[in-house]
Amino acid sequence: MPLPHGNDQNRGGYLLSVIWSQFAISFSFVALRFYCRIRVTRNVWWDDWCCLFAFICIIAFSCILSVYAHNGGAAHRWELQPAQVSHLVELNFVSQVFQVMSVAVGKISVALLIYRLQPATKWRTWLLCFLSVSSLIIAFLVIIIFLVQCQPTSALWRPGTGTCWDQTATNDWIVAAGSYWALVDLLLALLPITFLYKLQISWKRKMVLGMLLGLGVFAAICAAIKVAHIRTKTTDYDITWDTTSLLVWNTTEANVIIYAACLPTVSEFLKRFLGNTALYIAPYLRFTKLSSHGERQAINNGDQHVELGSSTDEGTRMYHAKTRHWSDEDIILQPVEAH
Numbered sequence: 292m293p294l295p296h297g298n299d300q301n302r303g304g305y306l307l308s309v310i311w312s313q314f315a316i317s318f319s320f321v322a323l324r325f326y327c328r329i330r331v332t333r334n335v336w337w338d339d340w341c342c343l344f345a346f347i348c349i350i351a352f353s354c355i356l357s358v359y360a361h362n363g364g365a366a367h368r369w370e371l372q373p374a375q376v377s378h379l380v381e382l383n384f385v386s387q388v389f390q391v392m393s394v395a396v397g398k399i400s401v402a403l404l405i406y407r408l409q410p411a412t413k414w415r416t417w418l419l420c421f422l423s424v425s426s427l428i429i430a431f432l433v434i435i436i437f438l439v440q441c442q443p444t445s446a447l448w449r450p451g452t453g454t455c456w457d458q459t460a461t462n463d464w465i466v467a468a469g470s471y472w473a474l475v476d477l478l479l480a481l482l483p484i485t486f487l488y489k490l491q492i493s494w495k496r497k498m499v500l501g502m503l504l505g506l507g508v509f510a511a512i513c514a515a516i517k518v519a520h521i522r523t524k525t526t527d528y529d530i531t532w533d534t535t536s537l538l539v540w541n542t543t544e545a546n547v548i549i550y551a552a553c554l555p556t557v558s559e560f561l562k563r564f565l566g567n568t569a570l571y572i573a574p575y576l577r578f579t580k581l582s583s584h585g586e587r588q589a590i591n592n593g594d595q596h597v598e599l600g601s602s603t604d605e606g607t608r609m610y611h612a613k614t615r616h617w618s619d620e621d622i623i624l625q626p627v628e629a630h
Contacts, residue, residue, distance in 0.1 A: 302365035302535045309539050310353050310360075313546040320553035321346045327557055338403035341396050342552045348393035349545050352386040356538060359383060365535045368528070379531055380448035383538070388434055390541045394472060395430035397548035399423045401479050401507060404552060408504075409486050418482070422475050429468050436464050466518050473514035476548075480507035506551035513544035 321342060328335040356364070359382040363371050371379070402419045409415050438444055440461050446453030483504040487497050517540040 300367060300532075301363065301370075302532070303360035303363070306360045306365045306535055306538060307357060310356055310542050313542060314349065314353050317346060317349060317546045317549040317553075320550060320557065323557040324553045336403070336407065338400045338407065338552070341400035341403060342549065345393045345397035345400060345545070345552075346549060348389045348396070349549065352389035352393070352545075353542070355382055355386040355389070356542070359386065359538075364531055367532045368530055371531065376531065377448045381445075383534060384437065384447055386538075387541065388437060390545055391430050391433050393545040394548060395426045397545065397552060398426045398472070398475055398479065400552040401548065404555065405479065405482055405504070408483070408555075410489065412486075415482065415485065418478075422478060426472065426475055429471055433465060433468050436461060462521055466521050469514050469518040469521065473511045473518065476507040476511035476514060480505040480511065480551075500555070503555045504551075506547070506554060510544055510547045510551055513540055513547055516540050517544060 324339065324342065325335070328339050359365075359379055362379060362382075363375060364379045364382065368376055402423045406416065406419050437447075441447040441453055441455040443453050446455055483501060487501050487504075490497060490500070492500070517537065520537045520540060
């Protein structure tokens with residue numbers, strides 16, 4: 292099929308604006324998260340490091356895609372030289388490796404956050420472990436498929452220099468992985484519902500907290516849209532132009548997972564600067580049961596000991612927490628509705 296000429300449309304500016312606007316939001320959330328962990332609660336844990344690793348992967352693929360866009364990666368294929376197309380497909384391929392790792396490790400960060408917030412129950416713990424491990428395994432499988440679908444691998448961006456799998460088969464594998472990840476996002480978003488009703492806060496605050504922890508629904512939507520784009524891409528006829536939308540959703544999916552992982556953790560920052568009117572999530576108080584009067588009882592679960600009681604201040608319940616991570620001065624105030 293002859294290639295048309297004279298159409299010099301380029302969506303590079305659009306791609307760059309999406310990449311760096313979302314990057315700025317992710318950077319702000321990650322910075323606030325570590326500020327709260329280091330300066331406020333002093334309890335940096337594996338969920339934070341996983342979030343940081345996922346963000347570093349976002350930095351990597353954002354930089355690669357910026358080079359990609361500046362070199363015509365969002366233009367029509369027929370406006371580019373064959374050598375340019377080959378280089379751009381290579382950049383696209385490398386960026387997707389970092390995107391896959393960011394998505395997988397970001398999900399693990401969300402799972403670990405839920406683990407720290409949840410009451411200690413075996414079925415939730417095992418489910419979170421399964422979702423985390425399976426997400427990482429899927430990521431490695433996708434990367435392996437990227438690497439072995441063509442022999443040598445460079446044949447992926449240099450057609451005719453090797454042998455490659457049928458593209459339909461490759462896309463089927465990637466669609467299956469994307470669909471599973473969408474399911475994982477959905478499960479992680481809905482899982483907090485199973486323990487939020489036990490929190491000693493008003494129903495309004497429970498709803499807000501549930502929405503914060505349920506932001507993974509948007510990541511699931513992004514994954515589903517990305518899968519739809521992959522399924523409809525059946526040809527490399529205009530690969531640079533056609534994959535722009537896919538790259539946008541790749542970027543959005545990875546960043547939305549960062550938002551979902553960070554937003555529930557920055558309430559300490561909001562409390563410090565906005566006062567008790569801001570939503571405040573008690574940092575990782577884990578409990579197992581309620582007393583007959585609805586008050587949470589003292590717990591010792593091996594890594595923290597929590598003593599809970601009511602203050603005499605009207606309209607305020609005071610929770611005192613002493614753990615290996617917090618100082619004795621850490622007092623968490625949660626406003627409650629007057630009865």
